[in-house]
Amino acid sequence: FWHDVLFVWNTKLRKRIVRNASMFDKVTTPFLDNVDIRTSGSKPKTLSARHLGIIKFLLRLHLYRPADLFELCGHPLTAAILSRELRQRGASGRVTSEGFCQTFISEIASLLQPITTLPTGPQQPLIYPCAFHAWVFDGYDIEDLSVAILRGLITTTKTEAPKLPIHSLGVEKNPPKDIWSRDIKMNKHVLPVNADLLYRLQHNALYVGFRLQHVDGAATLCHHGCDVVETVAHLFWYCEFAADVWSEWLTVLQRYFDSPIEWGTIVYFMDIVPTEHAKNAFGYSLFVIFHIVRVVVLRCLWTHRNDIRFHGEKPNAIAVKARVHALIDLHVAAFWEVTLLKAIRQSSRVRSQLHALLRELPVTAPFEDDGDPSNHGTEEPTQDTTGTNLARG
């Protein structure tokens, strides 16, 4: 959101405002980090980004705006006076010579030239709207920030991520560091409502009975009829109702993993290790399908729980399982479409891996199963077969 706001501001609005700026504004516009005062060249830089020697003296003397310069040197500003005034105030070295002062003055000429006479009257206060400055994140101008760079900045940030308060989730370890980038990638393949519920679960933000025990008369026991307090782990995993819904999918999926599929696996994909065979045969598809299964089952269990809690429905495992099937079919079909559109890398290989995997799972395949995956999977990836594939799909 802020990226969009700043981008629109910087590319569309700021220029118009600068053009209409009054003389007063020009006199009080800061020039050091000003994106309108940039050096020419293939990669224009603001004055402060160029590290001109003279700037360190300007900073020391608090000379940020034309008004500050005029106050020191009078109007009009000349290189000789500026050099003299700076040196009188302790500046030294070649960088404050008349020649270098002249270079500096010509750098901010676009700001100085329109100021032919000093406007009389009150000037703006020293605190100037910071929106006139360049917005720089980790060395990138805001205009140069693409979504990929933004993500990179977040995931490679040097500061330690704070520990999640997940004690009551029933997961022993904190999630792996790459959870961010991995879930962003995986969540592209599921509906946002599912991704949202997973996020709330991972951050312990679901209000189950366990968290309502301090409220008088709150329903805190499992809604499936167990006589235990409803914790997140119980609702989604340890409850027999939940185990029943999972079993159909996890007994098949477990075959492809050397690591046991446990509660932590479901929440964070913690320590998940595919078998050598599964890695080769299904690759990326295996994780996408597992991700689809986990978010769909989680959300179906959650909505069903809410239906019991708030709408007086009775626990109904058959209905939940049917809904899980329908939603997984829907997601798998959507993922199949994505592979046809070649929106992901090596899509034809992914497609043949997915084809192989879906034959093992209780999924309604989104393609006619003629028993020969090569018909679907091995079209030469260089040719543009999108049209024919779509027709077939």
Ligand SMILES: [Zn+2]
């Ligand atoms: Zn239960």
